[in-house]
Amino acid sequence: MFNTKEKILQKSLELFNTKGCINTSNRAIAKEVGISIGNFYYYFKNKEEILIELFLRYLEKIFKDVINLNYEKDEIFLLKQFLLDNLEVEIEYRFIHLEMDQLVNNFPTFKKIIQEQLKKEIIMVSSLMEHQIKHGYIIPLSKEEIEFFVSNMWIVACSNFMYWNLLDFDIYEVMKKAALNKFYLIKPYLTQKSLDNENVKDLEKILKAYYENK
Amino acid sequence: MFNTKEKILQKSLELFNTKGCINTSNRAIAKEVGISIGNFYYYFKNKEEILIELFLRYLEKIFKDVINLNYEKDEIFLLKQFLLDNLEVEIEYRFIHLEMDQLVNNFPTFKKIIQEQLKKEIIMVSSLMEHQIKHGYIIPLSKEEIEFFVSNMWIVACSNFMYWNLLDFDIYEVMKKAALNKFYLIKPYLTQKSLDNENVKDLEKILKAYYENK
Amino acid sequence: MFNTKEKILQKSLELFNTKGCINTSNRAIAKEVGISIGNFYYYFKNKEEILIELFLRYLEKIFKDVINLNYEKDEIFLLKQFLLDNLEVEIEYRFIHLEMDQLVNNFPTFKKIIQEQLKKEIIMVSSLMEHQIKHGYIIPLSKEEIEFFVSNMWIVACSNFMYWNLLDFDIYEVMKKAALNKFYLIKPYLTQKSLDNENVKDLEKILKAYYENK
Amino acid sequence: MFNTKEKILQKSLELFNTKGCINTSNRAIAKEVGISIGNFYYYFKNKEEILIELFLRYLEKIFKDVINLNYEKDEIFLLKQFLLDNLEVEIEYRFIHLEMDQLVNNFPTFKKIIQEQLKKEIIMVSSLMEHQIKHGYIIPLSKEEIEFFVSNMWIVACSNFMYWNLLDFDIYEVMKKAALNKFYLIKPYLTQKSLDNENVKDLEKILKAYYENK
């Protein structure tokens, strides 16, 4: 069903998430997949190629829905989707965030890709914020406030796994916590119009329930 | 003036901050200090011992002032000190945050220390928040809100260097940004009483000026 | 027009001349030709087979004219042709001389072929010399002098590319220099009869012009 | 008696001369010396460092006497020493010449050193020739003739081992042949004054005897 290249990517992802990308040798990946080291190098020139391939897949999954967001109209952005839907993707590719600094330091091409992606995201999220402010879903914010909200959101989305991991929560609990981390970051900025909106109204309850029941 | 052990710690810190702890070999440290590798091992059993020693020094510097905080009285916590004074210590030991996940993965004793420290900090900061709420400096918050404010604050304090580094800001700009990251995280929760307080009144202006002038 | 085997030989020659035979992997050849590595091995059992095939072609081109030399009569041997005509062939297959020692060390069958060829050439050139001496085109030389003239000529023909390459001359300059290297090696042995001969008379001028104009 | 570094250099030289530098792995050197591969790298960062160290020793031995040459006076240059004394050094370090092209291609720092050395030698030998011409030991030669005599001498000195190796002569015979190769290259240019000189008079006989008796 899966071909060798796919198997390498799958196992790499597993190993990266459990042992870390830096701490996973190419030999270990090959062994786990059940192929020779030579065959590993037949498919990937080096570990960075795997890393980039996995990162591109991550991006594709993350932005599959975001791209379809139509925030031209007077409409609140899909906060629920943003908080919940991406969560599983973030967990699936959690090594990316957990090792971000190391990856950036060790893989120069990956660094360039990450930097470009970050710049795009900043522009995208900033303009989304401005739109939401214009339509009264988010309280008025200065340029600086938007800049630092965006950076804080990125930082929290990137690093909250590490925090909960340190407290020995398991992966499902971490998922639930992660959504609330982001929710409480944005909550102070939501207007009454937002809080009355169907998409937001019960969100806190849903997230808590999600967090308590599962 | 400095003994050998001290020199090792100083040079290790330098190297960890520039090249990363994981990417710095013990041999490189010994060479930089100007001692033999054998002598290095006379003072430190392994790199983890250096790491822990540096981390303890970091903690001591960070909590030197915090420990003296007397938040029994009706008094706003020293936000300015918290935002600015610690900043240089954070920068001085920045490798700790930049490589947090890697360090935790590779050094089990360090991990335990970090975890214990984190639990202490959560209790400490949570009770500080409750105290501030009680005295009307911070708006009323639920248990959950406090929990996630505390976690977000830790995450942001821990990882914002990475964010600004990716955008190619230099170390001094990163310092300035870092203070604002934390300020804008707490700002929505400050009451009018806080905003009128001498310690807070001009803080935004001061931070921006700090950020723009330096 | 060209079949696959021919393409492999052509591309091998190109790669051997630019990167060296030892430094060119079979995979690189296959890739350059645009065929699979499996197909490469269909045509050639290993790199030595290519090497030998190329060497035989080189020999054929070099001795195409020499074989037709009729040096039975009282006639000076075709010095001009020897110096100029072979030059392009030598350049075309220059990797053979540049890597001679390595090739001999790594490819035992090639070594045998080279050795047999060398012995033939020694006999051939020695008897040519004796003939030229007999007819007064070359000054009388002892057995030893002939032996060492022949060896020096072979050595210079084989290795002069390396010398000029070290001095960073480009391929066309090297060609020109190579002719003069051989000319000045033989010049002291030419008799007046030689120097008056039409084939030789203006040779020095021609070679220098060739060397200066091109 | 010999320390480890010296042993590595000695064994490297042996292996380079027998199997070739390119074909000798660092692991093979370590094994031959009887040390671990780690210990090998303690002494030499890579193979190029060994190569350069050996080359510098070769140069030192070769030019030990040449440097003392005083060719200011009306005196023939020490042809006998040049032909015989250096011979053993050339043999001792024969891999350098045998693999010259490959070494130059694979070791960039070595290439630079070789190029600088070659340029120095060209100047040195050219001025020596001019001096000998001035004092009547060598027949008058044009600039071009000197240039090509110098290059031919270098090429022959560099590559004659390969020639005699191909003909399966043993190392001692090769040594003797090598002297005669150079002698017969220079012989046509010697004046009667040279040939009558004590240093030269019996040189041919000596060399032949050397070649026949040993």
Place this chain on the structure above:
DNA sequence: TATGAATGAGTTTTCATTCAT
């Protein structure tokens, strides 16, 4: 003829750690 996945031994290099002096 042609493909290309697969093998595995081999290469260079790094590094934490030990230990006799």
Place this chain on the structure above:
DNA sequence: GATGAATGAAAACTCATTCAT
């Protein structure tokens, strides 16, 4: 306290060659 030689496991990567299709 201090030296530095020595170890050996492990990392990334290469490459000639085979073989089923």
